[in-house]
Amino acid sequence: xxxxxxxxxxxxxxxxxxxxATTPKNEEASSNxxxxxxxxxxxxxxxxxxxxxxxxxxRKVGGKxxxxxxxxxxxxxxxxxxxxxxxxxGQPAAASTPTTPSQxxxxxxxxxxHQSRLVLAAMISAAKADGHINQEEQxxxxxxxxxxxxxxxxxxxxxxxxxGPADPSAIAKLATTPEEKAEVYLVSVLITEADSFxxxxxxxxxxxxxxxxxxxxxxxxxTALQVTA
Numbered sequence: 001x002x003x004x005x006x007x008x009x010x011x012x013x014x015x016x017x018x019x020x021a022t023t024p025k026n027e028e029a030s031s032n033x034x035x036x037x038x039x040x041x042x043x044x045x046x047x048x049x050x051x052x053x054x055x056x057x058x059r060k061v062g063g064k065x066x067x068x069x070x071x072x073x074x075x076x077x078x079x080x081x082x083x084x085x086x087x088x089x090g091q092p093a094a095a096s097t098p099t100t101p102s103q104x105x106x107x108x109x110x111x112x113x114h115q116s117r118l119v120l121a122a123m124i125s126a127a128k129a130d131g132h133i134n135q136e137e138q139x140x141x142x143x144x145x146x147x148x149x150x151x152x153x154x155x156x157x158x159x160x161x162x163x164g165p166a167d168p169s170a171i172a173k174l175a176t177t178p179e180e181k182a183e184v185y186l187v188s189v190l191i192t193e194a195d196s197f198x199x200x201x202x203x204x205x206x207x208x209x210x211x212x213x214x215x216x217x218x219x220x221x222x223t224a225l226q227v228t229a
Contacts (some may be wrong), residue, residue: 071115071119074190075098076101079104080099084219085215085216115183118174118184122183123188126203128166130192145159172209181211182216186223188203189224
């Protein structure tokens with residue numbers, strides 16, 4: 001399984017879990033279901049996603065973004081936001097930039113795999129920004145992701161991301177173009193609530209490491225608010 005498929009499965013599981021966690025009772029049960037039994041089946045379970053993203057963050061990402069599906073939706077959203085910001089500043093946007101999920105999905109497979117790696121790394125790191133995952137929960141996450149039918153290289157990469165710290169500097173270095181930098185920051189904002197000191201500090205440092213202009217940073221944050229409204 002490619003990282004593109006792993007990301008797609010994550011988003012599909014997020015969408016399914018969001019639909020099932022619609023009442024306070026269900027949400028409370030989901031937040032307390034961190035057990036081996038909750039990790040049955042091949043797809044990422046709601047319990048694993050709640051662990052990774054946190055309940056409030058999870059509902060945020062598992063709404064409209066999940067419905068659009070995978071890296072094509074996230075990439076197109078970020079690229080379009082970056083293009084809109086450039087045009088507002090009087091700068092022409094690249095005509096070849098994919099700005100819809102269908103256009104993004106038509107990119108070559110190696111490009112989509114690179115995009116998936118970038119987005120997954122940013123998501124996992126941002127999810128850890130508030131330090132809510134303890135050692136026991138980390139072990140459950142490792143067990144869940146190990147069930148994915150991914151190749152050895154992909155499994156090794158995923159394990160490294162899960163076990164590593166929230167490192168905005170390392171994540172920023174993965175983005176090599178202005179559009180990718182916008183993509184990394186946007187998905188990080190979507191994952192976090194930015195309502196804790198640690199999350200705000202993480203996003204501020206990420207923005208600094210990405211060398212985002214203040215206006216672009218604000219525009220991406222507003223884009224995230226519009227998507228999750």
